Amino acid sequence: MKRNAMIALAIACMLVLAACGGNNGASSGDGGGNAEGAEEPELRMLMQYSLFDPNEDYMAKAITEKTGFPVKYEMLPAENADEKLNLMVxxxxxxxxxxxxAPQFFKLATAGALEPLDELIDSYGANVKAAIKEPSWQSSTIDGQIYAVPETGSGISIGEELIVRQDWMDELGLEAPTTPDELYTVLKTIKDEKGVIPLTGSKDAIFGDISAAFGIHNAWNETDGTLAHKAELPQMKDFLTYMNKLYSEGLLDSEMPINTTPKAIEKFSSGQAAMFRMAWWNAPGLVKALEQSAPESEIAVIPYLQSAEGAAEVGISTAITWYIAIPKASENKEAAMRFLDAKLADDVFKSLAIGEEGVHHEVKDGKYFPILPKFNDDLNNGSAYMTGTNEHTYPDYWQARVRKDPVLQHYYETFQANAEAAEIIIDPMSTAPPIDAVSRNTQKLNKLLTDAVIMFISGSRDIAEYDQFLEQWHAEGGAEMVASANEWYQSAGAGE
Amino acid sequence: MSIRTSLSERLFNGCNIAFFIFFGLVTLLPFVNLTAKSLSSEAAVVSGSVNLWPVGFQLGTYQYVLEDAMFLTSLGNSVLLAVVGTALGLFVTTITAYPLSRLRLRGRKWLLLMFVFTMLFSGGLIPMYLLMQALGLVNTMPALFLPAAINVFNLLIIKNYFEALPDSLEESAKIDGASNVRTLFRIMLPLSLPVMATIALFFAVYFWNDYFTAMIYITNQDLKPLQLFLKELLVSSSSEFLKDNVDAALNTTPQSIQAASILLATLPILLVYPFLQKYFVKGVLVGSVKG
Known part of the structure; x- marks a missing residue:
């Protein structure tokens, strides 16, 4: 960790040095190019880390073939990616x-390392413009200028939901709980009768199904046109009191604060725990493991819990995951934009997202299904190469990835159906542009909150002290962050 | 000849032996656990039912790893790095250590001080990166072994060893008309095999285990050494990394394959140890007891 701190410090100095008159000695200015794409210059693209060789993948070849641009790909390291990025920039x-x-984008954009794209998009980006919806553009606009092409992922999809050992529920004659109170009774019965951990989870999974039933849906929540961070919500105390009750009566895994996700999956799939908030992408591994350790077991998904008012609600953030930027240092800015545009032409985009019909995918009832193993062999890493998606068509294309595995598909679809049956509440900050006070404080304050919440739940801090904690949270940047967020929210026309 | 041992001595020995067997086992356990995991079915690993013995035996993980182009490329890189780096490091360190070990070298004290200075102070990461970039070494193999070719600590060990060799050997070589170079390679080196083997091992282990240098200077997938590949394999499967990245989460590496990769990456350097062990023990003793 000391090393990390040193790197960070060094990089801070570096940025300052670079800002004062950059002397760029070794720009390799590759005039050579490559014989195939003689007309288009070779582009150099930096990707996020992913475990494959980006220059050998089918996707790399397909992209060059479809767009005519030779591209050389490099990846950030899996660890210390931000430091390395700063070093390179x-x-x-x-x-x-x-x-x-998002944080990388914001940092580089405000440091002046990225090229404003408005003119390039106007001149060369017709497809880019058509593919991306207005709210997404907002999120990459700083002071009226667009600094990146925003890339949304799979559209609105819910990731996690509580699952339970249905065979035990049946054995004990229990019904799926619909409210926190019923949940308490179910957990209590499981503990008394089966002697297992009733509910397990990891540190990142504290907020979710249960907190939503108390009215804490997202990181940011709107009431009467005003934004409040979840830390500030009055419901927080009720939620913590409830969780503390579960914890002190042994209904919540006492190791929850130190569990990793694989550890929580291990506890559920080995029969040590009865309930767990699972992400659908973990379903195939978990289901297989449980089948092996307890062949007679059965898993059921617990529908989203209702609040005291009888409303089941589920929170979701639709924030942009990736930003595709053209750095100021690029010598091929115009070509880079033409490349992005070429990738978003409808037919090209479709073939890069789900391959060729009859080869990689087939259409059944208007839905796209992957043809295996060809789809996996060629397109498994497709998402890593995405540089902006067609927001109108991609959610449909993307679901082909979920239909690779029946278990995966089952849980994905069940979760989405349950969420639709409940009310989906979108985090109002999802479409916010980068806001300095928010970007600067979010990570630090989230950690502060998580640490405190764990202490409140485990009883090592009394919930009566919550106001004191909130004061500290506000003082350490929370107040500033909430004020800036609201400033944006009001100016954007609260609630649209 | 038997030496009588008192009760307390035997007791002490017994405790010692038990203690070391215990610690030996403790260090061995993770390997056994990993081996068991790598040989078990993924389902068994996920549910945590694998401890010291494989559950649901299979060898598919090893087949997978050994057919994985990225693993093989980086294995090749690591072997190349370890061999070239060690050879170069040993050569450069030796030819530097020899003159520094001779009292007749003028300014020897100051030269030594300059070397020792770099042990305590270095330019730091950013200047190093700038230097490497200016030299055109970023994203090349030499970036991984050139900066580490002289390790002052190793240099001092070799220098001390040379100093301990009797001067008369060098004198008689000189009388027979040997040049400095000849004296080094024909007289000094054959007498210094233990220290050479030790330092070679130091270098080899360093180059084999180093991932940090590669992480800084290498982004080209084809040049990444094995430890960096391994590091990235593990980090990219951690829940920290997968948070908020559904597409990456859909492509995670099974834990049994991770275990097999770790074992296969550790094995080669483990195999070197037994062959160098006898030199190693001698070499480490350098300078401790003078006969």
Missing amino acids: ANKEDFDLMKLS
């Missing part, structure tokens, strides 16, 4: 395109 490495996470 400070050295003016001549990347033409960068796929950035």
Whole structure:
């Protein structure tokens, strides 16, 4: 960790140095190019880490074939990615395109390392413009200028929901709980009768189904046109009191604060725990493991719990995951934009998202199904190469990825259906542009909150002290963050 | 000849032996556990039912890893790095250590001080990166072994060893007309095999285990050494990394394959140890006891 701190410090110095008159010695200015795409310059693209060789993949070849642009791909490391990125940007490495996470994008954009794209999009980006919806553009606009092509993922989809050992529920004659109170009774019965951990989970899974039933849906929540962070919600105390009750009566895994997700999956699939909030993408592994350790077992999904008012609600963030930016240091800015545009032409985009019909995918009842193993062999890493998606068509295309595995598909579809039966509440900050005070404080304050919440739940801090904690949270940047968020929300026309 | 041992001595020995067997087992356990995991079915690993013995025996993980182009490329890189790096490191360190070990070298003290200075102070990461970039070494193999070719600590060990060799050997070589270079390679080196083997092992282990240098200087997939590949394999499967990245979560590496990769990556360097062990023990003793 000391090393990380040193790197961070060093990079801070670096950025300052680079800002004062960058002397770019070694720009390799590749005039050579490659014989195939003689007309288009070779582009150099920086990707996020993924475990495959980006220059050998089917996708790399398909993209060059469809667009005519030869591209050289490089990846950020899996660890210390931000530091490495800063190092490369400070050295003016001549990347033409960068796929950035939200914090990375914001940092580079405000540091002046990224090219404003408005003119390039107007001149060369007709497809880009058509593919991306207005709210997404907002999120990459800083002071009226667009600094990146925003890439949404799979559209609105719910990731996690509580699952339970239905065979035990049947054995004990229990019904699926619909409210926190019923949940308490179910957990209590399971503990008394079966002697297993009633509810397990990991540290990141504290908020979710249960907190939603108390009215805590998202990181940001709107009431009467005003935004409040979840830490500030009055419901928080009720939620913590409830969780503390579960914890102190042994209904919540006492190791929850130190569990990792695989550990929680292990506990559920080995029969040590009865209930767990699962992400659908973990379903295939978990189901297989449980089948092996307890062949007679059965899993059921618990529909989203209702609040005291009888409303089942589920929170979701639709924030942009990736930003595709053109760095100022690029020597092929115009070509880079033409490349992005070519990738978003309807037919090209479709073939890059789900391959060729009859080869990689087939259409059944208007839905796209992958043809295996060809789909996996060729397109498994497709998402990593995405540079902006067609927001109108991609959610449909993307679901082909979920239909790779019947178990995966089952849980994905069940979760979505349950969410639709409940009310989906979108985090109002999802479409916010990068806001300095928010970007700067979010990570730190989330950690502060998570740590405190764990202490409140485990009883090592009394819930009566919550107001004191909130004061500290506000003082350490929370107040500033909430004020900035509201400033944006009001100016954007509260609630649209 | 038998030496009588008192009760307390035997007791002490017994405790010692028990203690070391215990610690030996403790260090061995993770390997056994990993081996068992790598040989078990993924379902068994996920449910945590694998401890010291495989559950649902299979060898598919090893087949998968050994057919994985990225694993093989990076294995090749690591072997190349370890061999070239060790050879170069040993050569450069030796030819530097020899003159520094000779009292007749003028300014020896100051030269030594300059080397020792770099042990305590270095330019730091960013200047190093700038230097490497200016030299055109970023994303090349030499970036991984050139900066580490001289390790001052190793240099001092070799220098001390040379100093301990009797001066008369060198004198008689000189009388027979040997040049400095000849003296080094024909007289000093054959007498220094233990220390050479030790330092070679130091270098080899360093180059084999180093992932940090590669993480800084290498982004080209084809040049990544094995440890970096391994690091990225593990980090990219961690829940921290997968949070908010559904597409990556859909493509995670099964835990049994992770275990097999770790074992296969550790094995080669483990195999080197037994062959160098006898030199190793001698080499580490350098300078401790003078006969």
